[in-house]
Amino acid sequence: MKYTYYPGCSLEASAKSYDESLRFVFKTLGLELVELEDWNCCGATYYMSTKETISLVISARNLALAEKQGNDLVAPCSSCYTILYKTNQILRENFIMRAKVNQALKKDNLVYNLKVNVRHPLEVLVNDVGIQNIATRAPLRFNGVKMAQYYGCQIVRPERGLDDKEKPMMMDSLFQALGAENVYFPMKVRCCGGMLMTTYPDLALELNKNILECAEENGAELIITTCPLCQINLECYQDKINKKFKKEFKIPVLFFTQVLGLVLGGKPQELGLKRHLVSFNSQKIVEALR
Amino acid sequence: MKETQTKENKSWMTEKEQNRLRKLLLFQIANIPGGESIKKCIQCGSCTGSCPVSYAMDITPREVIALFRACDIKSILSSRTIWICASCYACTVRCPQGVKVTDILYALKRLAIENRIFPRRFPVYALSQSFVYLTNLYGRSYEPGLIVSYFLKTNILKLWKMLPLFLKLFPKGRIMFLPQRIRKRKNFSKILNEAEIMEMIVPVEES
Numbered sequence: 218m219k220y221t222y223y224p225g226c227s228l229e230a231s232a233k234s235y236d237e238s239l240r241f242v243f244k245t246l247g248l249e250l251v252e253l254e255d256w257n258c259c260g261a262t263y264y265m266s267t268k269e270t271i272s273l274v275i276s277a278r279n280l281a282l283a284e285k286q287g288n289d290l291v292a293p294c295s296s297c298y299t300i301l302y303k304t305n306q307i308l309r310e311n312f313i314m315r316a317k318v319n320q321a322l323k324k325d326n327l328v329y330n331l332k333v334n335v336r337h338p339l340e341v342l343v344n345d346v347g348i349q350n351i352a353t354r355a356p357l358r359f360n361g362v363k364m365a366q367y368y369g370c371q372i373v374r375p376e377r378g379l380d381d382k383e384k385p386m387m388m389d390s391l392f393q394a395l396g397a398e399n400v401y402f403p404m405k406v407r408c409c410g411g412m413l414m415t416t417y418p419d420l421a422l423e424l425n426k427n428i429l430e431c432a433e434e435n436g437a438e439l440i441i442t443t444c445p446l447c448q449i450n451l452e453c454y455q456d457k458i459n460k461k462f463k464k465e466f467k468i469p470v471l472f473f474t475q476v477l478g479l480v481l482g483g484k485p486q487e488l489g490l491k492r493h494l495v496s497f498n499s500q501k502i503v504e505a506l507r
Numbered sequence: 508m509k510e511t512q513t514k515e516n517k518s519w520m521t522e523k524e525q526n527r528l529r530k531l532l533l534f535q536i537a538n539i540p541g542g543e544s545i546k547k548c549i550q551c552g553s554c555t556g557s558c559p560v561s562y563a564m565d566i567t568p569r570e571v572i573a574l575f576r577a578c579d580i581k582s583i584l585s586s587r588t589i590w591i592c593a594s595c596y597a598c599t600v601r602c603p604q605g606v607k608v609t610d611i612l613y614a615l616k617r618l619a620i621e622n623r624i625f626p627r628r629f630p631v632y633a634l635s636q637s638f639v640y641l642t643n644l645y646g647r648s649y650e651p652g653l654i655v656s657y658f659l660k661t662n663i664l665k666l667w668k669m670l671p672l673f674l675k676l677f678p679k680g681r682i683m684f685l686p687q688r689i690r691k692r693k694n695f696s697k698i699l700n701e702a703e704i705m706e707m708i709v710p711v712e713e714s
Contacts, residue, residue: 408595
């Protein structure tokens with residue numbers, strides 16, 4: 218199966234490990250990823266807060282380019298996924314906006330005819346490949362390591378039928394089938410603050426402290442996430458959280474593709490496991506299939 | 508009870524200005540899929556209860572909807588609420604009436620930025636401005652440039668405090684020193700120019 222790949226700006230820099238591990242996982246499972254030709258930034262929340270039509274135009278440019286390449290568009294970053302999906306939805310429902318956007322795109326001989334499906338890699342793996350299929354192909358298993366599955370907000374909200382908005386279980390089911398133990402984690406869809414870490418850090422640090430506290434109290438050894446921004450907030454600011462709230466958090470925060478890559482037989486370098494600030498020993502969590 | 512806008516109040520916004528903003532806001536809300544559900548708000552407060560940062564807001568999401576329906580745009584735009592919203596959509600999915608609270612707050616943000624209704628050196632505007640400038644220039648976002656430009660505009664001392672994190676992430680290959688660019692930047696600029704013109708198309712009200 219072939220997919221068009223939209224990395225997004227963060228996967229080229231701060232979330233490089235997500236990009237590396239995703240490409241490894243897809244390759245190992247026989248799914249082909251073709252990078253979107255000359256993709257541009259999706260605009261994130263900043264552009265939508267400033268200009269509505271222009272933000273839809275720059276987001277739609279990616280959709281128009283993807284339409285030319287054919288295939289479904291896979292966007293790993295939860296924020297990019299939400300923006301592209303939302304653009305698709307608005308253009309489908311609002312024909313005046315669609316006309317305005319296409320008028321602007323015409324300047325580069327592009328047009329968008331609503332033929333692209335925007336998808337998230339987690340959903341692609343679970344729905345297109347199937348959990349049983351992945352479990353059959355994986356040579357290793359987890360040794361009962363306790364994981365806190367942190368979905369974050371943008372992957373389940375606003376509602377788009379991906380998973381349950383209050384209690385999603387997609388990632389939980391996937392990792393349970395591979396031998397992990399999922400801890401009780403009621404904060405699984407609680408917001409990490411996102412860009413508030415830059416504009417209102419006090420608020421964001423408290424939100425992240427609550428999430429880390431919940432994971433630790435329930436015995437989690439690691440936190441699995443799907444969004445680059447959540448990963449940075451939870452991992453890279455742990456020292457600031459520790460200092461401010463007098464705690465001693467030292468929980469590794471990894472992308473789901475990284476741990477999935479481990480059971481598929483990937484090496485730490487291939488999965489970007491050396492790029493993390495909180496030390497993590499990958500040998501301790503996998504074992505050979507009995 | 509919140510004060511209603513009367514001529515005796517010393518306010519920095521005239522009634523004419525409030526009405527103008529209200530009409531622009533109504534147009535933006537009409538563009539949101541399902542935006543007209545704002546009429547169905549029953550003031551139950553589920554939005555405020557679900558919001559992870561409502562405890563830090565001076566005007567809660569529920570109050571924002573109430574104030575908008577009472578034609579008091581001034582109070583909403585003078586508060587911190589729209590800027591603290593992290594757009595997590597918890598309010599939107601829990602609303603029993605389907606009010607698109609987050610998207611309404613986005614519309615309010617755009618209105619405030621377009622009409623310059625916020626304090627000088629305001630953090631969110633400075634960040635959005637830097638982001639938009641860099642994205643228009645390169646077609647991709649450029650994180651180091653964004654952070655430096657943002658802190659130069661708001662609080663240069665904080666830039667110094669970000670240095671330890673930068674020094675930790677750089678050896679791990681997680682910081683891109685040089686900006687990435689898209690190839691067809693000239694055509695991208697043409698698209699943006701046309702989009703600016705498209706942005707200005709709003710219904711004209713007869714006076």
